[in-house]
Amino acid sequence: MFRKVLIANRGEIALRVVRACHELGIEAVAVYSEADARAPHVREADEAILLGPAPSSESYLKGDAIIAAALRTGAEAIHPGYGFLSEREWFARAVRDAGLVWIGPPAEAIAAMGSKTAARTLAIQAGTPVVPGTTTALRDADEAAEVAERFGYPVLLKAAAGGGGKGMRVVHERGELAASLQAAQREAKNAFGDDAVYVEKYILGPRHVEIQVLGDQHGTMLHLGERECSIQRRHQKMIEEAPSVAVTPELRARMGAAAVAAARAAGYTNAGTCEFLLDAKGEFYFLEMNTRIQVEHPVTELVTGVDLVQWQLRIAAGEKLPFAQDELVPRGWAIECRITSEDPANGFLPSTGRVRYLHLPSGPGVRWDGGIETGSEITLFYDPMLAKLIVHAPTRELAIERMHRALLELTIDGVDTSRDFHLRMMENDDFRRGEFGIQWLEAHLDELLRARPDRESVIRAAISAALMAERDRSVRRVSTSPAVASVPASSNSTWLRVARRDALR
Numbered sequence: 001m002f003r004k005v006l007i008a009n010r011g012e013i014a015l016r017v018v019r020a021c022h023e024l025g026i027e028a029v030a031v032y033s034e035a036d037a038r039a040p041h042v043r044e045a046d047e048a049i050l051l052g053p054a055p056s057s058e059s060y061l062k063g064d065a066i067i068a069a070a071l072r073t074g075a076e077a078i079h080p081g082y083g084f085l086s087e088r089e090w091f092a093r094a095v096r097d098a099g100l101v102w103i104g105p106p107a108e109a110i111a112a113m114g115s116k117t118a119a120r121t122l123a124i125q126a127g128t129p130v131v132p133g134t135t136t137a138l139r140d141a142d143e144a145a146e147v148a149e150r151f152g153y154p155v156l157l158k159a160a161a162g163g164g165g166k167g168m169r170v171v172h173e174r175g176e177l178a179a180s181l182q183a184a185q186r187e188a189k190n191a192f193g194d195d196a197v198y199v200e201k202y203i204l205g206p207r208h209v210e211i212q213v214l215g216d217q218h219g220t221m222l223h224l225g226e227r228e229c230s231i232q233r234r235h236q237k238m239i240e241e242a243p244s245v246a247v248t249p250e251l252r253a254r255m256g257a258a259a260v261a262a263a264r265a266a267g268y269t270n271a272g273t274c275e276f277l278l279d280a281k282g283e284f285y286f287l288e289m290n291t292r293i294q295v296e297h298p299v300t301e302l303v304t305g306v307d308l309v310q311w312q313l314r315i316a317a318g319e320k321l322p323f324a325q326d327e328l329v330p331r332g333w334a335i336e337c338r339i340t341s342e343d344p345a346n347g348f349l350p351s352t353g354r355v356r357y358l359h360l361p362s363g364p365g366v367r368w369d370g371g372i373e374t375g376s377e378i379t380l381f382y383d384p385m386l387a388k389l390i391v392h393a394p395t396r397e398l399a400i401e402r403m404h405r406a407l408l409e410l411t412i413d414g415v416d417t418s419r420d421f422h423l424r425m426m427e428n429d430d431f432r433r434g435e436f437g438i439q440w441l442e443a444h445l446d447e448l449l450r451a452r453p454d455r456e457s458v459i460r461a462a463i464s465a466a467l468m469a470e471r472d473r474s475v476r477r478v479s480t481s482p483a484v485a486s487v488p489a490s491s492n493s494t495w496l497r498v499a500r501r502d503a504l505r
């Protein structure tokens with residue numbers, strides 16, 4: 001095992017990797033920007049190296065400075081986390097060329113999956129179902145029309161160098177094709193420096209279900225089941241769960257085998273995720289592979305009992321996976337809510353400021369993967385995700401109740417957060433029934449966020465609740481008469497419970 005590992009990231013994922021390192025007896029080296037000098041990931045690491053000013057381009061994206069920091073501190077390996085440099089082929093290669101170990105897949109596998117058309121070709125060769133469409137860049141609108149006529153409209157134009165939803169365009173009829181193709185090519189050129197665009201049949205209203213894979217350097221490739229990631233807004237996932245209500249054990253086995261085959265075809269090792277669309281008929285289609293640890297990995301950890309970040313380190317150090325595929329059956333249900341510094345009442349406008357007060361949920365089945373603490377300054381320099389609240393329970397119904405309870409325990413003062421959005425989601429009938437696809441959230445946001453009490457009412461309710469609580473307490477002190485039992489209970493009203501807790505703080 002490594003003696004020392006450098007973590008090329010910040011926030012909750014950097015802290016997550018520090019924890020995995022320490023549990024494996026590895027020293028952790030943090031890197032940080034001037035804005036993060038007092039950040040938890042810096043304090044919890046054993047050493048830390050300043051990279052530069054706050055902007056990512058001058059700090060967390062400085063590959064050369066990060067490699068120099070690893071060499072200077074005697075780190076043997078680099079863990080990239082997610083985002084930043086995690087899926088840059090050149091960085092994985094530069095790390096290897098510097099004589100360091102890259103805690104992730106080979107640079108060649110990152111490259112193979114980075115091109116969405118190359119990834120489709122690999123998947124097809126592996127027998128993994130893909131959405132009907134092309135595997136090469138379109139020459140012109142006539143070629144696109146030919147494909148579209150074969151599969152039927154609507155079709156989706158996608159940038160070959162894209163992914164994550166950037167540079168996509170839906171086309172409903174032949175007449176729109178030429179202009180849309182031009183626009184898509186221009187967008188792709190601007191965003192990725194590559195104007196290659198291909199076409200797929202547009203799948204309407206599917207679910208987004210992804211399969212976690214883990215492969216060692218000795219030929220073992222396993223899947224760890226699915227995550228349901230359909231609750232998203234503008235390609236930002238908000239809630240993830242494992243397993244998915246839409247996946248039977250039989251479907252899980254088929255999707256898992258398809259993901260393993262695609263990963264093998266790419267020469268993959270370490271942790272990775274194959275994204276699929278799953279339609280109402282139970283047909284699934286490979287979309288792309290994410291060649292990194294993902295934000296939502298904890299839900300898989302909770303239902304499989306496998307520590308994915310520890311295994312990333314172990315695999316990179318040459319260990320063999322000790323599991324058999326049939327041991328990796330999901331147990332219970334896990335749900336993750338992304339706690340972001342965005343105001344749901346205000347179109348998810350990013351919120352900035354200092355965290356003045358932070359009270360974290362705890363108790364049975366509750367996990368907090370966070371990167372903030374009281375006093376943290378939330379700026380616009382980095383991603384708005386502050387933390388992830390994850391719960392595990394025996395069933396989906398109990399997991400939803402547990403998440404609701406944990407969200408009520410959570411207080412973050414000083415910045416607006418997505419907490420109230422998540423509370424409403426846990427109370428939503430469609431969500432509770434598991435009836436949603438990738439388009440659900442954007443179609444239901446207005447009704448979900450409607451009828452928020454104004455601030456003045458909440459303050460009055462909080463004062464009333466505190467007075468009532470105080471009265472209850474004094475009644476209890478002086479008397480044990482039956483009348484005490486009839487004091488109105490606050491426990492069956494969500495708002496009253498929240499207001500009371502706030503007021504008694």
Ligand code: MV4
Nearest residue numbers: 131156163164165200201202203208232287438
């Ligand atoms: C699609 C699709 C429908 N049909 N491809 C978006 C992100 C990128 N990974 C691929 N995406 C999609 N590709 C076909 N042929 C719908 C999406 C899509 C989506 C996929 C996963 C999660 C959220 C999404 C939100 C909008 C669109």
